[in-house]
Amino acid sequence: MTTTDAPVSPPGRTGRSTGADPSVRRRALAPYFLILGAVLVLLLGMGYPVVWQIVTSFQKYGAMQQLGGKAPDFVGFDNYIAIAQDGTFWAVTFRSVLFCLVTAFVTIVVGVLLALLMTKIHAAARFTLQIALLLAWAMPVIAAMTVFIWLFNRQRGVINYLLSMIPGVDMKGFNWIGTTPLLFFIVASIIIIWMSVPFVAFSAYAGLTQVSGEVLEASQLDGASAVQRFRFIVFPVLKPVIAIVLLLNLIWDLRVFAQITLLQDAGPKSTDYDLLGTYIYKTGVAGLDFGAGAAMSIFVLALTIALSWFYVRSLIKEEGK
């Protein structure tokens, strides 16, 4: 581990001088100066809003506060109790967690399979596949969403056209994003998977290049099966990479906002088509109920921490060594 290699100050140095050596003291303070800039900007850009959010989650914003600038009243846990009794909120939460788990899981599986595929094909095919993945990875979210809405367009979208070429299938005029919430979220999931698989595939592929070819070869000579080789040689190397990309994808997919908003721009806007991100936005910003919106986002924060708890705990252990 390279984290523990902080240079130890030469032991002989403090032996003679009785007081603390100024250079040693300066060195002790150095890391704090180094992190100062990052800490300050994080306190301002993230810390303050989080504190505001927590405080606001215990407040009630009524008409008086919105119009007359009257300070909001503290209402204790009223906002939390209200969202706990809000059936729509729970439906949205359930949907979000399901959406997040399915999307992140499929992304990881497809990404790792593509990375394994890359190790087994001709260099030219690998290069072509990598370029294709890069195109998707580099696509700005807004541009990607705009294109997909055009691809799924009911009248002139190329997807309906191509599907209708299959004998016996007629998808002309089929409305992908406005028919049922299930279909809407399948489309959203496809778009998000398209955009996030490249990151997973490249990370996993970079991880795979660290697997020793000699060890693989030797184990093969010793009669290890492909499954055994993957489980005992490839997977241990890949595990930390999969852990971090799975965690990041879970987090990104739980708080997905732009994609759902832009899809709603082109389709239905009812709460049946909301995930936590858009529901909080509708409640807190569009609905001006800052207190309820804040309480919901604190809930999402807790949910995120719960999702990533195992990873964070192992990280704390690892760093504490």
Add this chain to the structure above:
Amino acid sequence: MTVTATRTAVEKSAGRVAVSADGSRIPVRRRKLRLGTWLLSILALVIAVIWAFPVYWMVNSSMLSTATLESFTPTFFPVGGSFSNFERVLTPSFFSALAVSVGVTLLSVAVCLTFAFLASIAISRFKFRGRVSFIVTILLIQMLPAEGLFIAQYKMMASFGLLSNVLGLSILYVAAVVPFTIWMLRGFVAGVPAELEEAGMIDGLSRTQAFVRITLPLLAPGLVASGVFAFLQCWNEFTVALVIMENNRTLPLWLRGFVQQSATQAIDWGQVMAASTIVAIPVIIFFVIVQGRMTSGLVAGAVKG
């Protein structure tokens, strides 16, 4: 399939290994190996075509006339296409959005890179009280649900008088991007052994000199990689800009405004796709050039402590 069957299949497809005169192993390629590689390569090419198709479709549509796009039969190649959609899209509002995006991105990337670089040195070269909490905090910050925070961020920027302001947006971008940049850079810093610096110090360099002359040059690729990452994050960001920038739009907002504006009439897909192409293509080209270093940095951050 039984284990034995799988093993036989794998041995057949992977070929045997022979030992040459000098003792090194040479894989003996067999016909079946070639066939397997061939089939997998074709599969990879099919996947590549499917994956790249949306990007191709955007560029293709951007060069077709409105009349062509209105047809119920899609036109798969831009034969007889023109750049007139692009001409119609490059209005003064585009150039003002471009200026805002360039300003915000340059400011954010410069500040973010400086802060992240210093912090990554602190956490990978020093042991200090609060180090673990700092690392865990930067990890946790990435998990904050942004859509919950922007109400507060809007209120904060309003009280500073920084709404629709490049500086205000940059502060939020730096705070959002700096944790991941630290995470990436720490992988690179950890990849340069501290022993190299120590050797330099034994040779009479001061700690700072050793760092500047030995470690810094080795970190340059890492700085480029994380700079690019920060650049892409800021350049493509949509949600925070939507809330903060009321009348000073960035390029993503410009693109959305485009779609919204067209939404009141029939959507002019040729124009929309031209606008999307203008926003996406420079980023894609830039990204394709530098991505190799980025990915290795991400993996280094995950694999190395």
